Each structure stands twice: as C-alpha cells, then as structure tokens.
Amino acid sequence: MTLTDFEQAHLDLIRDYFASIESGVSTRAFFTEDMLQIEFPNRLNPKGQRSDLVSLIQRSEMGKKVLTSQHYEIVSAIAQGNRAAVEAVWTGTLAIPFGALSAGSVMKAYFAIFFQFRDGKIALQHNYDCFEPW
Template sequence: MTQNNNILLVREYLQALADGEAGESLGRFFTEDAIQIELPNKLNPTGGRSDLATMKKRSEEGKHLLKQQSYTVKSAVGDGDQVAVEAEWVGVLAIPLGNLPVGYEMRAYFAMFFEFKNGRIAVQRNYDCFEPW
C-alpha cells in the first residue's frame, strides 16, 4: 500500500507544479534533506544537484519564466520506497527565452525517479528530453 501512496504523492506534486505552486508550499512533498538531481539536457547541459532550499528558489524563478505548464503521466510504477514516472511536459513561455518568443510551447519527455523516506520525497532524479526548438 505504501508504494500506491507514494505514487499518489508524486501525482499530487506534479499537479501542484502544474497549478503554479512554488516555494514554501512545495516543501510539504519533500524531506528536509531532500535532493534533486537533474541529468544533462538541452536547458541545463551540465545537469545539476539541488537541495530543498534551491529547489524552492528555482520553483519561484520558474513562475516568471512560464505562464502555464502541464504534466501528463504516461506511466507510474512503485516498488517499496521508490517510484518511477514517465511523463510528458508542456510549458508555455511567459517571457522570451533565447530566440524563443513569449507564448512558445516547449515540450519535453521526462523520466523521473523518486526515493521516499517517511512518506515524503527524499531524492528526485530527472532525465529530461526536450523536443528541438
């Protein structure tokens, strides 16, 4: 039953992001020592590692970059304290990004892997594959 609860929490987290939640309100999904690992991708060629404070800050910054975003979960699989999610993401730019104009619809395919501790996300690893622009 725990893995089902973990899958539900991931779905709630992705919906909260889509709804525009950011900063402190996202803290409810994570342990205090949570980390997010972003593997290299088109937006972040070197990848990165963020602690919870950095994740909250980046989510606030993202609110200014995107006027809307959505996640469509294609599959979610749980095994104990781990969840793997395949999702399609669409984000609409609120400001220009490089040569991309306001209103441009970015699209990406995500493989996200979550590790849970005490019912909260302790580790999130993202493999993000963006469509060309």
C-alpha cells in the same frame, strides 16, 4: 503486479506533487528537509544540476516568472517499496522570450523521473529530461 497501499500512496503523492507544480503552489511539503534532486545534463541545463530543498524551491519560484503555465501528463508509473519511477510528458507555455522562442510559445519535454521516499515524502529525485528542439 499489484501495488501495495504503501506503493500506491507514493504514486498518489507524485500526482499531487505535479498538480502542485502546475497550480503554482509551493512544493516544499512534498520533500524531506534533507532532500536531493539531481537533474542530469539536458538541452536546457547542459551541465546538469544538484539541488537541495532551498535551491529547488528557489528554482521553482524563478520558473513561475518564465512560464505562464505548465502541465505534466503521466504516461506510465511504477512503484516498488520506497521507490517509484514516472515517465511524463511536460509542456510549458513561456511568459517571456527564451532563446529563439517568443513569449507564448510552448516548450515540450519527455521526462523520466525516479523518486525515493522516506517518511511519506520525497527524499531523492533523479530527473532525465529530454526537451524537443527549439
């Protein structure tokens, strides 16, 4: 199935979004003002979490204090209309000790992230994050 230019633009936006996270640049411009991010329960966040734009940006800023670097490798991506889904492998290098891990340790997780777009921006993001044991 061939992607439309519209759908390809959504996948390009996701790649740019991940690159922005990796470089530590603010991700605010990628989202609608009323965006919602839902992180389903996982090892790092056992109760899951719902974030609006303000809380998502705050969490991102906190993450910069916990990680010295992070990387997203997109394994697969698909887009249909105003929706896209990405399978990614995430790695993050700790700046501080976390649980049994020391500073400098690398965490790894497998993400399935589902996006919904409006006006060329992310309006809804669902994260299914599966972290390797630490």
